[in-house]
Amino acid sequence: MDALSSIEAIIRDLLIFVVAMTALLIALLVIVSRMPDDNPLKRILVALSYRVGATAAAGLIAAPAMPIPGLDAVVDIGAPLLILWYWWTFFRGLRTNSVPAAPAPKPRSVERLVNRD
Numbered sequence: 559m560d561a562l563s564s565i566e567a568i569i570r571d572l573l574i575f576v577v578a579m580t581a582l583l584i585a586l587l588v589i590v591s592r593m594p595d596d597n598p599l600k601r602i603l604v605a606l607s608y609r610v611g612a613t614a615a616a617g618l619i620a621a622p623a624m625p626i627p628g629l630d631a632v633v634d635i636g637a638p639l640l641i642l643w644y645w646w647t648f649f650r651g652l653r654t655n656s657v658p659a660a661p662a663p664k665p666r667s668v669e670r671l672v673n674r675d
Contacts, residue, residue: 605648613641613645
């Protein structure tokens with residue numbers, strides 16, 4: 559009976575942890591979504607979410623393609639290669655400075671330069 563209660567406590571603690579992490583993830587997504595589009599953190603997290611979605615989509619496509627004889631080989635070879643390339647472009651972009659420079663200030667009009675009263 560003691561082993562059962564300890565397993566119950568472990569499962570309860572894991573569920574609490576999962577709920578807390580889910581709440582933090584939702585809060586992070588809300589905070590990042592309110593940032594301006596040129597914010598580097600937002601750009602990185604958007605690119606990361608695209609890659610995670612593409613990886614999940616490749617997994618979803620692989621299961622129905624297995625019974626089809628020719629398509630299963632194409633998916634088994636093509637999907638990992640495309641996913642590896644897609645993730646490589648993400649890490650390549652992180653390594654190089656992919657954040658564009660700040661926009662140049664707008665030129666002041668000639669009238670304001672001449673009429674400096």
